[in-house]
Amino acid sequence: MSVNQQAHTGPPYGQPQPGYQGYQQPAYGGQSLPGVPQSQYGAYNGPMPGYQQPVPPQGYFPSLGFPSKGSPVSLNSDTSLAPNFIGSLRAPPTSGAPPPASGASHPSGHLAYSPFEHGDVQNGIPASAAPMQRPPASQPFLPGSAPTPVSQISTFQQYGPPPASVQQLRNHMAGMTIGSTAASAPPPAGLGYGVGPSSYPPTTGAPRPPAMPGPPLTGQTVAGPPSSQPNHVSSPPPPSSMAGLHPGTPMSGLHGPPPPTHPPQPGYQMQQNGSFGQMRGPQPNYGGAYPGAPNYGSPPGPPPPPKRLDPDSIPSPQLNELPPQQKPRHRIDPDAIPSPIQVIEDDRNNRGSEPFVTGVRGQVPPLVTTNFLVKDQGNASPRYIRCTSYNIPCTSDMAKQSQVPLAAVIKPLATLPPEETLPYLVDHGESGPVRCNRCKAYMCPFMQFIEGGRRFQCCFCSCVTEVPPHYFQHLDHTGKRVDFYDRPELSLGSYEFLATVDYCKNNKFPSPPAFIFMIDVSYNAVKSGLVRLICEELKSLLDYLPREGNMEESAIRVGFVTYNKVLHFYNVKSSLAQPQMMVVSDVADMFVPLLDGFLVNVNESRTVIASLLDQIPEMFADTRETETVFAPVIQAGLEALKAAECAGKLFIFHTSLPIAEAPGKLKNRDDRKLINTDKEKTLFQPQTSFYNNLAKDCVAQGCCVDLFLFPNQYLDVATLGVVPYQTGGSIYKYAYFQLETDQYRFLNDLRRDVQKEVGFDAVMRVRTSTGIRATDFFGAFYMSNTTDVEMAGLDCDKTITVEFKHDDKLSEDSGALLQCALLYTSCAGQRRLRIHNLSLNCCTQLADLYRNCETDTLINYLAKYAYRGVLNSPVKTVRDALINQCAQILACYRKNCASPSSAGQLILPECMKLLPVYLNCVLKSDVLQPGPEVTTDDRAYIRQLVTSMDVAETNVFFYPRLLPLTKADVDSDSLPAAIRNSEERLSKGDIYLLENGLNVFVWVGVSVQQGLIQNLFGVSSFSQISNALSTLPVLENPFSKKVRSIVDMIQGQRSRYMKLIIVKQEDKLEMLFKHFLVEDKSLSGGASYVDFLCHMHKEIRQLLS
């Protein structure tokens, strides 16, 4: 990393060392993800961004710093401080006081985290220092296991609080220094991590030792010598002793004492104690401290453990090997394992305050859960593109070895926060955008101008292209064009070109798109009040059609169709006094009965449309028609757009399985008996290929379909969804639609769906540097060839996941570049190209890869991959493949980056420490492991939904957000700190909110204070709370306001309005709620987090052995 960075950024160089240090630290911090104070954070950032914002870090560093010793010393000096310090780096809480104190001061979670992180860090270190580390690594683990054993105590003693801290510090220092010195950032970072974690808990001491060994490790990684030196330097004294001890202990311990799995444990024990440990060792060790902050306390202690699971502690085969002491403890302390909440919180604290500047190649952006600003300086914002890894293996062998999928999650039309600027629109006039002659890549910041600016060399294929005369510009002394800053395409990562007529269908500029509203008016729809509701809503909604920029009115034309067994088109031409209805009953051979007057401008035909919308509910009020058609409805829309020669979007409101005699007629084939059989896949496949062909036609015309479903029974979402899915549309499903409870949700969805930014007739192509190639695509689109992603419509929520594979070698120097070019028609009918560029680093060391991964993105990819897999393979196969792949990823890490530790330890890469928990969530999801209450339609629906989700959505979908409402600070805007999704975390006396992007649950404990109930629900007792509520009552008290504002805020963050469900503890609905407590064992057989972690560990060990 650092090397790369330096290489790339001139400025960084300026302050290499500091930056470096800073970098490492930050990296460290960053990796550890602790909730470090800002200053620390800054430091962190400083480093990375680095170089750009040296100040904060510097301040920090200095002390820590460089003066490795000095700082350490100082740190050491305040023993308390030192820890604090470290703590500060990771988790301030700890700093507050010894574990206990920290626990007390900070949210338990927090503390817990820090320790974990530490653990992570350690892991990291071990990774880098693999050989050496072993002991340390093992040690940390040991703690976990050790705790119980006597040895632990000894270790403990040895470590002794102070020493521990010292050691830790040293470790840190060492890590830092190493990092700094070593050109190879990785190792340091690793060390840093390692250190971090280690530092905290006494274990840190142990870790350090590893750190010590680290040097060698570092050596391994890259710059062995330098790093080693620093390590030595810093660590020597204490380390030596420590090391000595450790080594001794570890070594012996590893194999000896902690007979269980790993000898190193002893040293680790401490840590483990800290991490897992609380459970066992820690408690004893920390004794009071922990108890004080039960969970928290413990976490701090156990730092690294999270990543490393003690095999021992894990109720796994290994248990047998465990010493008797361990055996008794079958359970692993949930607090000891990596906590998503903590990771999120840490990232938020570390990275939320500073803008993310995209100027540097291969930077890992903050997590999706973190609020941050993006400054585009040449790479696309992570809001547009996120990668599973920002450091790509140079060779395919490496990639294969790691099994880490290389994928980018692209959201080409993502909505940006108001503070960020939209992509600039570049108009090159008639000549159109400048492109590489060979690969047709578009002009971008990575293109190299040569020969005084007369030509440019393509950054993707190296082909040299003449600069067109009108585009010529001189170069300055650095080889940059003089107009570099004037041209978005030369200085920004994302921008748009105005397309010329060559980019248009039939060489004709497109007409403005059209929206066609197609409303089911069969008996069910009318009776439920849906038809009236839609018509009412449309009256006002039509004024909010998307418009371009600051145009006065939307260019989009609208049309209306109602249907049951036949279709009714409406002529709403402005010159008519009354709308005219045209019935087409020839559904076998659909056509559009009218041209003029079907698609109209809203303002011109306002009165006619209003009249129509008034009359539709009346006209069908007495309908007896229960049968519906479906395919002809889409065909009708398609034909209408064809006739009008424009692209557009169909909004179809549909209620039932289309059983009327017509093309695309479906039969009920719902059969739950198929679940868990080889035929289960058929439930996800469309019944007939008819819809696939239809979708193809739709895409060709740019006819996007959004489907709103209101089923009262099975309606075969898998089949009905084919067209919306392949045309880039959305599906919304409101099962058992009830006007009173669901209308608000539906209307919100509808409003948003109608208003949101959308492009039509889109084609996306991803170009990459020679060496890798986009090979696979996931999302809602259609592909007629292997490279072009075609979407009839693409809105701001739609995401495409692209997988890359090597077809050649990449070089570390030039890195890997992606250019995603999206050709689309804007809502005003303008043809445009949106270009997103992203540069990634390339590595020859696996450690670099693992250090620059993004688990959330990885999960996004894996989920989509698996969800597509169920179409073709039995679900079990898919699940196994998923587990296997992840096991391989982690095993590879273990083997290549963290090998020094004992084989029995679970060591997770810092960046992937959440992989197991998230993976478990994916495996437990309704698609892959349906509970009894999950319908076939739900599964198909979710399957399609997930396929278009971006990283933030998959994140919260798979690991829902659980907020203790009663802990909310009524006076501030902030959300209460989230807690982990486990029933254990729920207190009877509190009210919680859980959201996953589709639903919002408000869980009320049985012994919640009456006052709160009164304030929130307006009823006097728990038993009076109605769980039929779909919204919270509006009450004038701070608590109610706060809760409602929280709900509103959360709703605002999601692309769909979530259904609000009130769950009372011990009520039957609670079963449903519990389904979302994903860390727990699920009723449908999904493993608890702990169990799954053990399972993964087992898998990994099997792979390693």
Added chain:
Amino acid sequence: MATYLEFIQQNEERDGVRFSWNVWPSSRLEATRMVVPLACLLTPLKERLDLPPVQYEPVLCSRPTCKAVLNPLCQVDYRAKLWACNFCFQRNQFPPAYAGISEVNQPAELMPQFSTIEYIVQRGPQTPLIFLYVVDTCLEEEDLQALKESLQMSLSLLPPDALVGLITFGRMVQVHELSCEGISKSYVFRGTKDLAAKQIQDMLGLSRPAVPMQQGRPLQTPEQPVISSRFLQPVHKIDMNLTDLLGELQRDPWPVTQGKRPLRSTGVALSIAVGLLEGTFPNTGARIMLFTGGPPTQGPGMVVGDELKTPIRSWHDIEKDNARFMKKATKHYETLANRSAANGHCIDIYACALDQTGLLEMKCCANLTGGHMVMGDSFNTSLFKQTFQRVFSKGYNGEFRMAFGANLDVKTSRELKIAGAIGPCISLNAKGPCVSENELGIGGTSQWKICSLDPSTTLAIYFEVVNQHNAPIPQGGRGAVQFVTQYQHSSTQRRIRVTTIARNWADAQTQLQHIEAAFDQEAAAVLMARLGVYRAESEEGPDVLRWLDRQLIRLCQKFGQYNKDDPNSFRLSESFSLYPQFIFHLRRSPFLQVFNNSPDESSYYRHHFARQDLTQSLIMIQPILYAYSFHGPPEPVLLDSSSILPDRILLMDTFFQIVIYLGETIAQWQKAGYQDMPEYENFKHLLQAPLDDAQEILQTRFPMPRYIHTEHGGSQARFLLSKVNPSQTHNNLYAWGQESGAPILTDDVSLQVFMDHLKKLAVSSAS
């Protein structure tokens, strides 16, 4: 002879029947030698001011194969209360209601003056008249506007309880639902897809089973009319709605690119109209009124492609077998016409366009169902407007001059058989003992269905004398024919009109002069012309002419008086004297000549020729020419170029055109403005006279003729010049050298030449 003329006239007035022969040759052999077949022109609903319908059922002969109606020719045994059928000689008991009859107390049907009598019977439910407008929207704005106005106006002419429906078509076909309030609703069909009746009814939601789906019982009671009423509503209920709807009718909105014809789905539109009525009101009088402004250009029944560069088929193309779509289209429309006719619905075609509109292909729709066919240049002409208005004209008693679903049953005495009929009818395939094996026209049946008829609708019915030569008919024996026409009166009553006529038999060998004297040459000319035109539909033009010539020659040979091989000796008796002239003009008429006529025009002319009564038919064959001058009162003059004189105003009525032609001098006077000078008021009157007379003709004629006012040298004078006998041409101008007349630039033979040849051939012993 005057007596025969009177007799003929009387008969026509009373019975609406004109026979070619009023004394019948008594054997088959002789009858065939008469050349002109024994046939009659029957006007079934001839308007009779003096014929009040009787309000009871007719008495039928009890023999199942006969079922003739009691008539004045029957022998009645008043005492035994028996009557003998004069066709099958079955003796029948009078029904109980006739118990009181006696010689002095006869029911009307036994009185000789009631040889034609009309019964009003109470049968079945009375359904109101049904009018289904099928309107082309691919029109010019102006035309459409005019058409819309005409249609709106027509609503006020319909009986208030009549059901009316609207189908519009262009690229698509829309069936408008008329019952709904507020929003106007229509069912739309693709214009390119032919749908079976069942499909159409399903798609329109007319199928029975769909209705009682939910409510089973309650919904069934309202019955079928309720269902169909969505598309067919009483005028008085939806008058306003429909007026608005028509007012809002837009031109077909689909873009028509340069060089293309608009896509017009006439074929499907008609098919849907037929399907709609078929499903909702089978066997009820209904009128589908198709208004089209151009040829069908897509879907079944398309007549021409939409490329303007390919012109619509001409006679030339047809002869060369170059009309790609003709056969298929014709078949399509024939199928429709037959379906429609089977259900008793008629199809009118109002085609207004400058180019052809495909009448050739569509003609059977009107021909087989008795519908009207109107051809004009534009809907925005008085020709169309008044014609259309006249469709709804009322008779003397305030009833519409239209009747529906007529069933014509012809019964003959046993010496006669029925060979066929020519007119706006279809066969009902009623085989019987009186049906001849030889077919003339639509034969093989004794019953025909005439879906729509008016008081002037006239059928030609051909008979065959089957009496063998060696089985003489007793002296004074009479042959009888009974025409029983059951129909739906415009008042929705079912009525039966019975006409029974009898004629004497005569032995051609001994009483030829009687037969000769009783020859009705006018009727014969028309009857022969109908045969000729009927043949022309299926045969090559020259063949028909040859056949006609041969018939004429044979007739002249049979009835002329001449010396062999001496043309100058040739004479024809008075009762035959005009016949050759009729045939001469018939040969030149647009019914047999396609030169200078488009296929559509030919179809149009033939259509009208096949349904008009004798007088009108004669006018069509040989236009009438009146001359107006200062030399005397207006007088009919010869249809001859010699009648065209400078100081005359000519008024020619060809049925399809009314031409007023000012002679050279008159035209000059008019230009000089003499008519405006008080002292030349007589000139003004002279100018006015033909106008007034023309007006009179225009008043009554259906369809409205094209009104042409022209003068010597005017381009429109061609209408006159093409009709007159070219006795003076550029070839013989000086040879004839008479006072004046106008030479006609033609190579056609003149009547004189024709007659010379005829005489030569008639007297020739060679033939």
